[in-house]
Amino acid sequence: MHPSYLGVFLTFARNSLIRDMTFRTNFLIEVVSSMSWMIMNLGFYTLVYQFTPDIEGWGKYEFFVFIATTMFVNSLVQAFFMPNAQELSELVRTGGLDFALLKPIDTQFLVSLRRVNWSSLGNFFVALVLLVYALPRIENFQLFWWQILLYPFYVLMGVLILYSIMITLAATSIWLGRNQSLYDFWFYITNFSRYPMEIYRGSYGEPLRNAFTFVIPILVVINVPAKILAKPFNSQGGGMAADWRFLALFTLFATAASLIFSRWIFKKALGSYRSASS
Amino acid sequence: MVQVPTRSCYPITLLGRSLDGAAPEVCRTTLYFPLIMNAIEIRGLEKSYRVYQKQEGLLASLTGLFQREYRDVNAVKGIDLDVQKGEFVAFLGPNGAGKTTTLKLLSGVISPSGGRATVLGHVPWERENSYRRKFALVMGQKNQLWWDLPAQESFKLHQQIYRIDSQKFNNTRDELVDLLDVRNLLGQPVRELSLGERMKMELTAALLHSPEVLFLDEPTIGLDVIAQHNIQKFLKHYQQVRGITILLTSHYMKDIAALCKRVVMIADGEIMYDGSLEGIIDQFSGHKVLTLQFAEERMPSDLSHYGEVLEIVEPKAKLRVERGEIAGVLSSVLASHSVADVSVEDPPLEDVIADLFKQSTNKQAETKAAAAQATIGK
Known part of the structure; x- marks a missing residue:
């Protein structure tokens, strides 16, 4: 008999919520601090748009949609995967991974979703508000049914790509014994994903864009859903490679490849798990 | 695994034929006769680790960044062991003897460097789900319950993971918490429980899915005499009623004397003795x-x-x-x-065992010193 993965996940989510509610104040501080970080970000870009009408074809409100997309993806990753990836390193160091390996359930599933950081979902709602505010203010904006379908779908693809990168990084701690720079490294990489890919131009930008699209596909994470919603028809600069239809197709492949690769790394790493002495 | 049933069948078949000639009948029943089914079979099991040999001092640590010296630690050196279904076996041995490593190998947490083992017909380190629902591992030094939540929430999680039907889950949980006398603590966050109470909750969590094989790694470590006694009493009762196979490691002779008829003494990664507790005196003193x-x-x-x-x-x-x-x-x-x-x-058992451990630790220290000498010599 197979375990009910949904049932297990819901219990994880429920237990996390019970735990978060035990430490209420901590929970509220977390919500407020992550929200204010994103709102400060928004303020920063408002300042920038005082000096320019658009950045490589991204007007102010189009870019707000881009930021909202970043917030959706990040809040989902931070709520469901970030605390677990960070904890994996700790589980390896203390030998707590032993218990995960004993359970008759997929180990990657178990360590990836043990905790849900509910407070990170605060930003999800901020993003919703921002989206509702920014979309109607985009010039000649029209909403098509396929945008409503494709947008959440590609937000999900983005989350899965980021998850794959994160669990791959976290799995290295099984080999290294300890990998505490995980969060820093993560920040360095994902930093590149937070800007429209059109800005990566010139002799320095092109290789960067290609590397972060085709090698580590983090540029498609935000760009593809953001383009689908904010700029479904115009693809300025970058030619074919910036056309969302091509990118959307590529993203499907990139998501599948990232997931398969991360699973392979994870399994390989588990095979050489040494456990900590008790 | 039923081993060569045909052979054990012959004598009784002959007997059967000489009595009434109903050989096939008798033979068929005798197929079930060797119920000496091994729950655990271990052959030549080995585990060695490569550990980084850290030198003393800052300068040495810095050079260690570039040039590392490794040492191979043979934690388990070719163990052979058979444990029958329903046996309660104790692993006895000094710290670092390889007891915990053996338990971890048998639970599939780590993979061996050599040899083979089966538990209930499964190779543990293949980590099949069908195996993982048949056993449990409890470690006295580590806890698996959610620290900030009441134990009952962790139990519910186990119910989901092992997919225990709720009627059966409720019955098993109630039976266990009553036996261990912790029913009134179910709603208290685990971090607020005493060490003894926490161990009882850990045991409950591990037994919710009614495992056929239970590995216990120092379950009474750090507990006071009363708590130790309670856990012993519980384990004895539970093992007798359920007839499960238990492998236990402990430093407390009292645990072992109270629970296990069979003692396997491990020192320096090898089995030194396998038999009754009393037999140790005859053999080693x-x-x-x-x-x-x-x-x-x-x-x-x-x-x-x-x-x-x-x-x-x-x-x-x-x-x-x-x-x-x-x-x-x-x-x-x-x-x-x-x-x-x-x-x-006879001299007291504790003294005999302490002497034995001292000998094996000295031997270990000598081998280590010799290895270090060899490294310096290079």
């Missing part, structure tokens, strides 16, 4: 303790040539005498002194 109570007013002063003098409290003396010489010593003492009372006893 080369001496007996001779207590003499003298009737003379003055104790003889030259007792030391009979054996090692352990203690003198007039008019009594305790001597350690080689086992083979006990008869000779006794008769010569009786011949030359007037003795009021005599007793010959």
Whole structure:
């Protein structure tokens, strides 16, 4: 008999919520601090748009949609995967991974979703508000049914790509014994994903864009859903490679490849798990 | 695994034929006769680690960044062991003997460097779900319950993971918490429980899915005498009622004496002894303790040539005498002194085992020193 993965996940989510509610104040501080970080970000870009009408074809409100997309993806990753990836390193160091390996359930599933950081979902709602505010203010904006379908779908693809990168990084701690720079490294990489890919131009930008699209596909994470919603028809600069239809197709492949690769790394790493002495 | 049933079948078949000629019938029943089914079979199991040899001092640490010296630690060196279904076996051995490593190999947490093992017909380190729902591992030094939540929430999680049907789950949980007397603590966050209470909750969590094999790694470590006793009582009862197979490691002789008929002594990654607890004395203690109570007013002063003098409290003396010489010593003492009372006893089990452990630790230290010498020599 197979375990009910949904049932297990819901219990994880429920237990996390019970735990978060035990430490209420901590929970509220977390919500407020992550929200204010994103709102400060928004303020920063408002300042920038005082000096320019658009950045490589991204007007102010189009870019707000881009930021909202970043917030959706990040809040989902931070709520469901970030605390677990960070904890994996700790589980390896203390030998707590032993218990995960004993359970008759997929180990990657178990360590990836043990905790849900509910407070990170605060930003999800901020993003919703921002989206509702920014979309109607985009010039000649029209909403098509396929945008409503494709947008959440590609937000999900983005989350899965980021998850794959994160669990791959976290799995290295099984080999290294300890990998505490995980969060820093993560920040360095994902930093590149937070800007429209059109800005990566010139002799320095092109290789960067290609590397972060085709090698580590983090540029498609935000760009593809953001383009689908904010700029479904115009693809300025970058030619074919910036056309969302091509990118959307590529993203499907990139998501599948990232997931398969991360699973392979994870399994390989588990095979050489040494456990900590008790 | 049923081993070569045909062979054990022959004698009874012959017997059957000579009695009434109903050979096939008898033979078929005898197929079930060897119910000596092994729950655990281990052959030549080995595990070695490569550890980074850290040198003392900052400068050495810095050079260690670029040039590392490794040492191979052989935690388990080719163990053979069979454990039958329903046995309660203790692993006894000094720290670092390889007991925990063996349990981790058998639970599939780590993979071996050599040899093979099956538990209930499964190879543990293949980590099949079908195997993982049949056993449990409890470690006294680690906890798996959610620290900030009441134990019952962790139990519910186990119910989901093992997919235990709720009727059965409720029954098992109630039975376990009543046996362990922790029902009133179910709603308290685990971090607020005492060590003993937490261990009882850990045991409950591990047994919710009714495992057929249970591995216990020092389940009573750090507990007071009463808590130790309670857990022993529980384990004994549970094992008898359910007939499950249990492998236990412990440092407490009391745990082992109370629970296990069979003791496997491991030292330095090898099995030194496999048998009853009492048998250890016969095999490893080369001496007996001779207590003499003298009737003379003055104790003889030259007792030391009979054996090692352990203690003198007039008019009594305790001597350690080689086992083979006990008869000779006794008769010569009786011949030359007037003795009021005599007793010959085995030395206390704890002392025998402590001696054995000391020997094996010394041997380990010697090998390590030799290895270090060799490294420096390079």
